[in-house]
Amino acid sequence: MALTGSPDTNAQHVPSWAGGEPADNLAEGLQALETYKKKDPVKVIVRFKAVGNAPIMKQNFFKVTVSNRFQAVIQFLRKELGWKAGEPLFTYINLAFSPAPDDTVSNLYRSFATDGHLIVNYSTTAAWG
Amino acid sequence: MSAYATQRHSPASFSSPASTTLFRRLTWEGTVPLEIRVDSKELPANSNRGLEVYFIQAARVTYLPLLIPEIKRFLLDVVFDEDAARLLKEEDWWFESEEGNLLKWHWPVGLIYDNHTTLLSSQSGASSSAKSAAAVPLRLILHLASPPTDKLLLSPSAESCKQAFMGQLKEADFIRWGNTKRMTGLRKQEQDGIWEGIKEHNFDDYWRVASKVTPTTTPGRPSSPPVQSATSTLHARPPSADPQGAPDRDGAYVVRSVPVRLYLPEGPVIQDLAPPLLEDGSPNTLSDFLSLHLPLLFPAPSSSTQAPRNLAYALIQGVLAPPEAELAWLGACMSGADGWVNICIGLLREPGGR
Structure with missing residues (x-):
């Protein structure tokens, strides 16, 4: 269970199904939702790789908190590159696809990490469109 | 889409049993x-x-x-x-x-x-x-x-929506096979056609192309010749993640992982690898997947609690999904047009068993 750092803290694991009231059921469910909503403070390494004639970064490894959305990663990258608003920048995972901007680093890392890194390619023109 | 109108029968029926076509149609x-x-x-x-x-x-x-x-x-x-x-x-x-x-x-x-x-x-x-x-x-x-x-x-334009949709299709392709060769193997006309199928809500137009990237549901049997020849010309190299010599290398049960996302009521959205088979070779079911990722809501069966009490239910395409549903089948028959099985989790008021 890699979802939260400590999923057990608030959980009621007592199997109360034998005498469970509907209200208890909902309260317990809501408590579980609160646990899953907690932001994971874990950081992972994101590695940026230039594609085509995009400028290369001197430092291209960054530790990123996994609860960040991919949109935040894009904004961080634009800032590092000194990109102005409106200047085109296309981002891909594993030279293959552009994730939805609201997907989290956590989800992308779990599904697509290579050798412990989430590899984000960036390009000034659309590739693998 | 008059250009495609020469074929009378549904393209989804080329590669799949009738029940698959039925559930895709539904x-x-x-x-x-x-x-x-x-x-x-x-x-x-x-x-x-x-x-x-x-x-x-x-x-x-x-x-x-x-x-x-x-x-x-x-x-x-x-x-x-x-x-x-x-x-x-x-x-x-x-x-x-x-x-x-x-x-x-x-x-x-x-x-x-x-x-x-x-x-x-x-x-x-x-x-x-x-x-x-x-x-x-x-x-x-x-x-x-x-x-x-x-x-x-995103901007509200149909064009940026199309780009996001194609991105999701490619991500699903990568999840399944570890590469996007099936998607990048599509011609421009086919990529446009799959989006036209969404815009016009035309099942045949959509599945004529989607059947080339969606897994088949015929475990143990080779898929029918038209699809086999079409895919083998598109992909010169077989994906390295696939077992060599598998009976159906486009089958739902040989994918690396099924594209699945769990949506909790107020977030988060959880995505993780979801192999079609468990380590013991049995099919990975919805119940297995939910117990693994949301054990507080879907407790895993154990020796001490023979009938664990679920606190939540799973909604897929508006249907209350049975816990024994197999992820591989869901991926082939109940995924959205973007290739993803979206599972929305709701809370039960009354105690729910399995």
Whole structure:
């Protein structure tokens, strides 16, 4: 269970199904939702790789908190590159696809990490469109 | 799509048993009722008040940007006067739910509806059951100005929606096979055709192309010759992750992982690898997957608790999904048009067993 750092803290694991009231059921469910909503403070390494004639970064490894959305990663990258608003920048995972901007680093890392890194390619023109 | 109209039979039937085609058809034909109301504070002067509500029975596989032309036509014909119509800028439009939640341009309409249904289940006082909410229109507020662009993430154009859709298809392809060769092997005309299938809500147009990237459901048997030859010319090198010499290398049970996302009522969205088979070789079921990722809501069966009590239910394409459903089958038959199986989690009021 890699979802939260400590999923057990608030959980009621007592199997109360034998005498469970509907209200208890909902309260317990809501408590579980609160646990899953907690932001994971874990950081992972994101590695940026230039594609085509995009400028290369001197430092291209960054530790990123996994609860960040991919949109935040894009904004961080634009800032590092000194990109102005409106200047085109296309981002891909594993030279293959552009994730939805609201997907989290956590989800992308779990599904697509290579050798412990989430590899984000960036390009000034659309590739693998 | 007259260019494709020469073939009479459904393309999905080329590679799949009749039941697969049936469930794909049922998924495709699913619709949800929407009630769209222009924010009363933003209605232009001289609008025809009292008529500013529009009802649509929208396809689950469509997207909000694709509904805008129809809504706009209604507003111009019935609600706005000529002056207001001239000032109307649909690039400033955006939608909110009645409760004030921003609706994303790149979520399929069916997902927006199901996510809202499960959101109600986690709120006190609201009707809890997925069944009772089934026929109730989802009330949307249409805003005509000041879009919160930073939160919407995309512009409301059909073109950016198409790009996001193709991105999701490719991500699903990568999840399944560890590469996107099936998607990049599609010709431009085919990539455009799959999107036209969504826009026109045409099952045959969509599946003519989608059948080349969606796994088949014939475990142990080779797929029929037309699909086999078509795919082998497209992919010169077999994906390295696939077992060599497998009977059906496009089969639902030989994928690396099934594209699955779990949607909790107020977030987060959880995505992780979901192999079609467990380590012991048995099919990975919905129950296995939910117990692994949401054990507080779907406790795993153990020796001490023979009948674990589920606190939640799973909604897939508006259907209360049985726990024994196999992820591989769900991926081949119940995924959305973007290739993803979206599972919305709602809370049960009454204790639920399995």
